Amino acid sequence: MKKTIGFIGGGNMGRAMMAGLLKSGQYQPTEVYVFDPSVKVRKHLEDTLGVQPTTTVEDLVDNAGIIVLAVKPQVLNQVLAKINGRVNEQQLVISIAAGVTLAQLAAGLTGRLKLIRVMPNTPALVGAGMAAIATNENVDEQEKQLAVTLFSSFGLAKVVPEHLIDAVVGVSGSGPAYVYLFIEALADSAVLEGMPRKDAYEFAAQTVLGSAKMVLETREHPGNLKDMVCSPAGTTITGVRVLETGGFRGLVMDTVHAVAEKNRQMAE
Ligand SMILES: NC(=O)C1=CN([C@@H]2O[C@H](COP(=O)(O)OP(=O)(O)OC[C@H]3O[C@@H](n4cnc5c(N)ncnc54)[C@H](O)[C@@H]3O)[C@@H](O)[C@H]2O)C=CC1
Numbered sequence: 664m665k666k667t668i669g670f671i672g673g674g675n676m677g678r679a680m681m682a683g684l685l686k687s688g689q690y691q692p693t694e695v696y697v698f699d700p701s702v703k704v705r706k707h708l709e710d711t712l713g714v715q716p717t718t719t720v721e722d723l724v725d726n727a728g729i730i731v732l733a734v735k736p737q738v739l740n741q742v743l744a745k746i747n748g749r750v751n752e753q754q755l756v757i758s759i760a761a762g763v764t765l766a767q768l769a770a771g772l773t774g775r776l777k778l779i780r781v782m783p784n785t786p787a788l789v790g791a792g793m794a795a796i797a798t799n800e801n802v803d804e805q806e807k808q809l810a811v812t813l814f815s816s817f818g819l820a821k822v823v824p825e826h827l828i829d830a831v832v833g834v835s836g837s838g839p840a841y842v843y844l845f846i847e848a849l850a851d852s853a854v855l856e857g858m859p860r861k862d863a864y865e866f867a868a869q870t871v872l873g874s875a876k877m878v879l880e881t882r883e884h885p886g887n888l889k890d891m892v893c894s895p896a897g898t899t900i901t902g903v904r905v906l907e908t909g910g911f912r913g914l915v916m917d918t919v920h921a922v923a924e925k926n927r928q929m930a931e
């Protein structure tokens with residue numbers, strides 16, 4: 664049976680998920696609740712998405728079959744303390760907080776609760792998210808599937824063993840930020856060559872979108888796809904040499920490793 668859903672925290676990620684969910688048609692605005700201590704945030708979400716704001720976190724917990732914890736890791740314990748004892752064993756509790764493990768969630772909430780840890784990303788807002796899902800022992804196969812269906816409504820969603828969430832944060836959770844840096848750099852370079860800025864963002868973003876689609880749809884090795892762009896003694900291989908000389912791939916790997924390591928440290 665379909666469950667109503669409530670978001671505790673209506674910031675960047677909460678909003679992206681709510682918008683993605685509504686856009687998919689899987690949920691109607693009357694079935695989506697949100698609690699955020701900021702009246703301005705609640706009002707904005709009500710006005711723009713039509714979702715149902717609650718004035719207390721307790722109201723949200725009493726109304727939602729699925730509770731999504733979309734607050735910063737630093738305030739999560741405070742929220743867990745507030746909802747502890749109120750959440751029942753039929754509800755699904757989904758946390759998207761970076762660096763917070765299922766064991767830490769279980770320690771903050773009493774009972775044999777169904778706990779799910781998800782690492783989504785902001786492209787959920789436009790239906791192109793990537794989410795990883797890990798569950799505790801109280802979540803059955805059907806409920807796991809429900810979580811996959813939920814997060815698939817605004818992108819791709821995969822169940823992973825919990826230890827892989829650190830890698831997921833490094834690649835897809837934080838990944839959009841690195842891609843935006845890359846797009847900005849590509850666009851700045853086009854501007855340097857004389858292209859109007861508005862066009863430059865379009866050329867840069869469409870190139871990233873098209874290249875990603877090629878990887879996903881052809882399932883070709885990215886190295887083969889790169890080779891297809893590089894004509895002998897041509898322009899592309901000249902650019903690839905510059906990137907390799909600058910240690911581009913090593914830098915990306917170091918970046919993802921640093922983020923995964925930060926996520927591990929946050930869980931300590
Ligand atoms: N932004 C991103 O790309 C991603 C964020 N996450 C995780 O999502 C969570 C939220 O991150 P953002 O949305 O970026 O943060 P944000 O700062 O944009 O939003 C957090 C919201 O929580 C609200 N809030 C503060 N105290 C609260 C309380 N006691 N009860 C209810 N709401 C409260 C704030 O008013 C704010 O609107 C974090 O744990 C983060 O690790 C996960 C994946 C991607």
Ligand SMILES: O=C(O)[C@@H]1CCC=N1
Nearest residue numbers: 760761832836837838
């Ligand atoms: O920066 C952060 O901590 C969050 C988690 C993944 C993306 N943003």
